Amino acid sequence: MSLLQINELVASHGLLTAVRGVSFNVEEGEILALVGANGAGKTTLFRTIAGIHKADSGRVMFQGKDVTGVEACRRVAGGIALVAEGRRLFPDMTVEENLKLGASSGRKGTWDIARVLEAFPQLKKVFKSRASHLSGGEQQATAIGRALMSNPTLLLLDEVSLGLSPLAVDGVYASLQHLIDAHTTIVLVEQDLNRTLAVAHRIICMLEGEIVADGKAADMSREQVMEHYFGTHRSTHGEAVA
Amino acid sequence: MSWINILIPGILLGGYYALLASGLSFLFGVMRIINLAHGSLAVLAAYAIWIMADRHEINPFIGVLILLPFMAMLGWALHRLIFERSLKGGALIPILSTFGLAMLIDNLLFQNFGADTRSLAPYVDSLAYDSWELPGNVYVGQLSVIVFVTALLVLGGLHLLLAHTHLGRRIRAAAQDSDAAQLVGIDARRTYAIASAIALMLVALAGLSLALRTTFDPYAGPLQLIFAFEAVVIGGAGSLWGTLLGGVILGVAQSVGAHVHPQGFLIAGHLVFLIILIARLYVLDRLAVGLRRLRGGSQ
Numbered sequence: 001m002s003l004l005q006i007n008e009l010v011a012s013h014g015l016l017t018a019v020r021g022v023s024f025n026v027e028e029g030e031i032l033a034l035v036g037a038n039g040a041g042k043t044t045l046f047r048t049i050a051g052i053h054k055a056d057s058g059r060v061m062f063q064g065k066d067v068t069g070v071e072a073c074r075r076v077a078g079g080i081a082l083v084a085e086g087r088r089l090f091p092d093m094t095v096e097e098n099l100k101l102g103a104s105s106g107r108k109g110t111w112d113i114a115r116v117l118e119a120f121p122q123l124k125k126v127f128k129s130r131a132s133h134l135s136g137g138e139q140q141a142t143a144i145g146r147a148l149m150s151n152p153t154l155l156l157l158d159e160v161s162l163g164l165s166p167l168a169v170d171g172v173y174a175s176l177q178h179l180i181d182a183h184t185t186i187v188l189v190e191q192d193l194n195r196t197l198a199v200a201h202r203i204i205c206m207l208e209g210e211i212v213a214d215g216k217a218a219d220m221s222r223e224q225v226m227e228h229y230f231g232t233h234r235s236t237h238g239e240a241v242a
Numbered sequence: 243m244s245w246i247n248i249l250i251p252g253i254l255l256g257g258y259y260a261l262l263a264s265g266l267s268f269l270f271g272v273m274r275i276i277n278l279a280h281g282s283l284a285v286l287a288a289y290a291i292w293i294m295a296d297r298h299e300i301n302p303f304i305g306v307l308i309l310l311p312f313m314a315m316l317g318w319a320l321h322r323l324i325f326e327r328s329l330k331g332g333a334l335i336p337i338l339s340t341f342g343l344a345m346l347i348d349n350l351l352f353q354n355f356g357a358d359t360r361s362l363a364p365y366v367d368s369l370a371y372d373s374w375e376l377p378g379n380v381y382v383g384q385l386s387v388i389v390f391v392t393a394l395l396v397l398g399g400l401h402l403l404l405a406h407t408h409l410g411r412r413i414r415a416a417a418q419d420s421d422a423a424q425l426v427g428i429d430a431r432r433t434y435a436i437a438s439a440i441a442l443m444l445v446a447l448a449g450l451s452l453a454l455r456t457t458f459d460p461y462a463g464p465l466q467l468i469f470a471f472e473a474v475v476i477g478g479a480g481s482l483w484g485t486l487l488g489g490v491i492l493g494v495a496q497s498v499g500a501h502v503h504p505q506g507f508l509i510a511g512h513l514v515f516l517i518i519l520i521a522r523l524y525v526l527d528r529l530a531v532g533l534r535r536l537r538g539g540s541q
Contacts (some may be wrong), residue, residue: 033541105426
């Protein structure tokens with residue numbers, strides 16, 4: 001049984017359908033990357049999986065259970081955590097308070113503040129600082145750490161490198177290696193294709209709300225991904241690359 | 243010494259306004275909802291305590307303790323039935339729906355109690371008009387001091403709750419970003435319902451203070467709402483200690499106004515409110531933005 005099963009999922013913003021009948025599975029321990037141009041529906045898909053965007057139709061199955069109508073906070077308690085685009089930290093609260101709030105679901109596991117600080121050592125010196133006073137890299141580390149505090153079974157990372165300096169991105173990815181080594185199941189949206197191909201086991205390309213390619217990262221070249229990314233391979237829509 | 247005898251009652255009156263406004267400010271700070279039924283709910287609470295005192299001989303201070311859990315339940319219910327639903331309809335719907343609620347409460351009270359004015363002062367012996375004499379011929383009303391201290395305790399308690407408890411962090415998180423709160427596992431609906439329950443408990447305390455210090459009738463709510471609203475706006479919407487400051491400024495303005503002219507009590511308060519509102523719109527907010535930019539640039 002797959003950890004996450006997405007079946008014919010449709011999600012809209014008013015009259016605009018952002019996700020059009022998307023189906024895919026995520027296996028336990030897998031690192032899956034969703035790639036696609038802006039407006040491809042990746043973020044809406046993530047928000048729908050996390051439960052803060054309502055699906056028009058289709059199903060989200062997590063650990064064999066249908067969670068499509070389940071509230072976002074209950075999904076966190078069930079083991080789904082989303083690091084949202086833009087980090088969505090609580091700006092007036094300290095790093096410590098943000099991390100403590102990450103444990104609000106009460107879900108038991110190995111992640112606590114000490115382990116988050118071990119994985120993201122850059123947070124130690126800003127532990128008592130307000131989130132609004134942090135650098136982009138520190139904010140991203142706090143956002144990921146906060147998600148980990150809920151001890152997720154599935155971690156959704158939306159644009160972790162967006163707006164960060166290359167040095168800060170290196171720092172965040174170095175910390176993510178802890179999670180990768182621990183076989184955490186991760187689905188990530190990332191614009192940096194080189195990094196995506198380096199860390200992901202599998203890649204799904206989205207274009208205009210649909211999946212246009214789905215295959216093992218090892219079998220996909222950067223050029224193939226780029227073609228699907230920009231839709232220059234439209235004749236192969238719906239066909240698996242690998 | 244006469245100015246001290248004007249200023250001190252004004253400051254103490256500010257304590258009442260702060261207590262009255264705390265529920266309005268708290269609800270606005272957490273849910274961004276302007277509850278126009280706030281004053282009417284305070285009058286409803288005053289009637290509930292008056293019924294306990296008049297018909298069942300329950301001391302008003304005991305009466306308010308009995309009332310608190312019922313007001314909490316009412317707050318929870320109001321959130322589920324009105325606040326939550328109306329917030330989904332945009333910024334205007336909560337204002338209209340709470341205005342409707344205020345009309346409903348006022349008219350139901352009128353239908354049941356008529357136009358007679360009531361007060362809880364007769365049920366607390368001479369507390370309502372007793373005073374302490376301080377050195378220099380300065381007199382302070384005992385009830386005013388009790389209300390002021392209650393306001394300090396309530397605002398301090400709310401501050402401690404919000405700053406140092408997990409519930410407080412959850413409330414602040416839901417207030418700042420409800421989607422992000424949901425994403426960390428906080429049930430934002432439940433948190434808002436708890437905040438509404440807390441706000442209605444504050445309303446009960448305001449209702450007791452209102453009924454002890456003056457008379458009230460079924461249509462006393464709108465005027466109390468205006469006082470509360472003025473205190474909140476003067477002090478900064480959503481800021482707890484700002485609410486105290488706003489209440490004190492309003493109270494002192496009214497006290498000074500009453501000293502200048504017998505009919506200057508209300509006018510002076512409204513005037514100060516308008517001056518500060520205009521200053522906030524045209525000067526203070528721009529100043530704050532400028533200072534923030536300056537601070538941002540220096541980092």
